[in-house]
Amino acid sequence: MGIMISLKCTKNEKHNETFLIGRGKGFPKIYQQVINSIIKGKYGEEIKQFLKENPKGAINCEYKIAQCKKCNHLERVYELSMYIPRKNYNPDKAIKRYINGYDLKTKYKKIKEYQHICPKCKCEMDIVKIKYDEYEDIVGTKKKVKCLQCDGFMKISYRGRWD
Numbered sequence: 500m501g502i503m504i505s506l507k508c509t510k511n512e513k514h515n516e517t518f519l520i521g522r523g524k525g526f527p528k529i530y531q532q533v534i535n536s537i538i539k540g541k542y543g544e545e546i547k548q549f550l551k552e553n554p555k556g557a558i559n560c561e562y563k564i565a566q567c568k569k570c571n572h573l574e575r576v577y578e579l580s581m582y583i584p585r586k587n588y589n590p591d592k593a594i595k596r597y598i599n600g601y602d603l604k605t606k607y608k609k610i611k612e613y614q615h616i617c618p619k620c621k622c623e624m625d626i627v628k629i630k631y632d633e634y635e636d637i638v639g640t641k642k643k644v645k646c647l648q649c650d651g652f653m654k655i656s657y658r659g660r661w662d
């Protein structure tokens with residue numbers, strides 16, 4: 500199941516956004532769709548080449564939020580970091596044909612992060628890295644999220660689950 504989060508400006512609570520992140524029930528299908536789009540070149544040459552050179556490679560296809568470094572635009576994206584299997588793991592023996600965040604954490608090694616580009620101004624975006632406590636409750640973000648509409652910062656909170 501994925502989680503629903505909201506981001507609210509600390510200076511003006513009318514400045515707020517809600518996102519569904521993580522992965523839902525449809526994830527196995529989404530994983531294949533994203534991989535197919537990568538192979539077709541939708542996400543650029545580098546990641547396409549990565550899958551060609553690493554047929555056992557995996558991609559993080561879970562939803563995350565990215566923020567533009569320049570205009571602060573927030574966008575839900577597929578994370579798209581590139582991974583290869585750890586030495587003691589052979590993905591050919593896996594039963595399922597998709598790879599989720601838990602698999603990536605336990606069986607794969609991250610090789611490269613994907614550079615997301617802002618759809619509004621074409622500048623680079625950063626993934627908003629959310630920190631969780633041991634109960635998987637949100638405790639904040641690694642870097643402050645700037646408000647889109649003023650010079651305030653966004654406070655992030657957990658709203659519920661989705662699937």
Ligand SMILES: [Zn+2]
Nearest residue numbers: 567570617620
């Ligand atoms: Zn931008």
Ligand SMILES: [Zn+2]
Nearest residue numbers: 508514646649
């Ligand atoms: Zn604001």
